[in-house]
Amino acid sequence: xxxxxxxxxxxxxxxxxxxxxxxxxxxxxxxxxxxxxxxxxxxxxxxxxxxxxxxxxxxxxxxxxxxxxxxxxxxxxxxxxxxxxxxxxxxxxxxxxxxxxxxxxxxxxxxxxxxxxxxxxxxxxxxxxxxxxxxxxxxxxxxxxxxxxxxxxxxxxxxxxxxxxxxxxxxxxxxxxxxxxxxxxxxxxxxxxxxxxxxxxxxxxxxxxxxxxxxxxxxxxxxxxxxxxxxxxxxxxxxxxxxxxxxxxxxxxxxxxxxxxxxxxxxxxxxxxxxxxxxxxxxxxxxxxxxxxxxxxxxxxxxxxxxxxxxxxxxxxxxxxxxxxxxxxxxxxxxxxxxxxxxxxxxx
Amino acid sequence: xxxxxxxxxxxxxxxxxxxxxxxxxxxxxxxxxxxxxxxxxxxxxxxxxxxxxxx
Numbered sequence: 001x002x003x004x005x006x007x008x009x010x011x012x013x014x015x016x017x018x019x020x021x022x023x024x025x026x027x028x029x030x031x032x033x034x035x036x037x038x039x040x041x042x043x044x045x046x047x048x049x050x051x052x053x054x055x056x057x058x059x060x061x062x063x064x065x066x067x068x069x070x071x072x073x074x075x076x077x078x079x080x081x082x083x084x085x086x087x088x089x090x091x092x093x094x095x096x097x098x099x100x101x102x103x104x105x106x107x108x109x110x111x112x113x114x115x116x117x118x119x120x121x122x123x124x125x126x127x128x129x130x131x132x133x134x135x136x137x138x139x140x141x142x143x144x145x146x147x148x149x150x151x152x153x154x155x156x157x158x159x160x161x162x163x164x165x166x167x168x169x170x171x172x173x174x175x176x177x178x179x180x181x182x183x184x185x186x187x188x189x190x191x192x193x194x195x196x197x198x199x200x201x202x203x204x205x206x207x208x209x210x211x212x213x214x215x216x217x218x219x220x221x222x223x224x225x226x227x228x229x230x231x232x233x234x235x236x237x238x239x240x241x242x243x244x245x246x247x248x249x250x251x252x253x254x255x256x257x258x259x260x261x262x263x264x265x266x267x268x269x270x271x272x273x274x275x276x277x278x279x280x281x282x283x284x285x286x287x288x289x290x291x292x293x294x295x296x297x298x299x300x301x302x303x304x305x306x307x308x309x310x311x312x313x314x315x316x317x318x319x320x321x322x323x324x325x326x327x328x329x330x331x332x333x334x335x336x337x338x339x340x341x342x343x344x345x346x347x348x
Numbered sequence: 349x350x351x352x353x354x355x356x357x358x359x360x361x362x363x364x365x366x367x368x369x370x371x372x373x374x375x376x377x378x379x380x381x382x383x384x385x386x387x388x389x390x391x392x393x394x395x396x397x398x399x400x401x402x403x
Contacts, residue, residue, distance in 0.1 A: 253355070277396060
């Protein structure tokens with residue numbers, strides 16, 4: 001069996017740990033090295049206790065990286081762009097899970113990230129990492145930039161509507177409710193348990209950086225506006241994007257079903273969740289913990305042309321490590337579900 | 349023998365021995381449906397028991 005030799009750079013964070021959890025059980029992967037500057041020489045289970053007895057791997061320093069087939073970069077934003085030549089010299093293929101290479105336009109990068117990109121000439125070498133939108137490009141790609149979690153849920157929820165030119169371009173409002181793991185494993189005063197527990201904290205009412213990715217992927221050459229807000233709620237994993245759009249035509253729910261079925265009917269990780277009875281009638285992030293699914297539902301306002309699209313993912317899976325592994329599978333011609341078969345837990 | 353779900357438009361295959369009045373569920377949207385005719389195949393939304401779901 002073909003084994004692809006991979007290493008994870010920055011494997012002590014939540015995303016790196018999640019990716020390691022998946023890769024350890026992937027039949028076509030050999031993990032060569034996992035790096036962490038803070039934990040060099042330590043067993044990985046010291047940081048990721050769920051991996052106890054699953055591996056005897058120890059963290060290495062990035063300076064000790066050896067040649068491999070593919071590097072996963074799980075570094076903080078603004079890190080990989082400054083060392084990208086070094087990483088390219090280690091592996092012919094790279095999947096970067098940071099935001100550094102998601103945007104194609106360096107001006108947009110500067111606008112949203114507040115500083116100039118250090119390697120703008122490389123932005124177009126990276127394929128934007130949502131497989132449902134860029135599968136064919138991924139098959140030929142050497143470099144993939146994995147998408148942001150909030151952006152993934154928002155884009156997948158709205159993509160069929162924007163692609164088919166069905167909604168007004170200037171009236172999209174997206175509200176994301178997000179769990180604490182979105183903030184990574186670095187502590188701050190706001191993440192202290194007495195402060196974080198029980199909150200409904202409006203942490204980014206405007207100017208969230210993921211807005212730039214949403215605009216890039218949904219514009220289809222038009223000048224669109226997306227009004228995005230994010231609220232931190234008291235869950236660890238998962239996010240729910242509630243998207244309000246206004247239809248140009250008087251479409252009925254049956255028509256909208258058909259649009260989503262046409263777009264996603266054959267997608268292994270997208271499910272349309274919209275039921276008239278039962279407990280979970282619309283997407284619920286809780287049920288997606290540890291899975292690579294994106295569940296999408298919708299409801300048309302019977303008194304207006306507003307359509308509410310609801311989209312849920314596990315931010316560490318479809319919003320990060322799971323989606324990166326899906327892209328990896330596509331890159332190497334494996335069944336894209338490999339290593340991602342977990343269907344979640346119920347009850348949880 | 350295919351009928352169309354009146355809620356989501358999915359094609360629903362009726363069993364060859366389906367009878368009028370039979371209840372089934374749409375595989376896509378989960379709506380409970382009632383067979384109103386087998387020739388031509390036709391289904392309608394089955395009456396739902398109302399429940400308090402914050403609506």
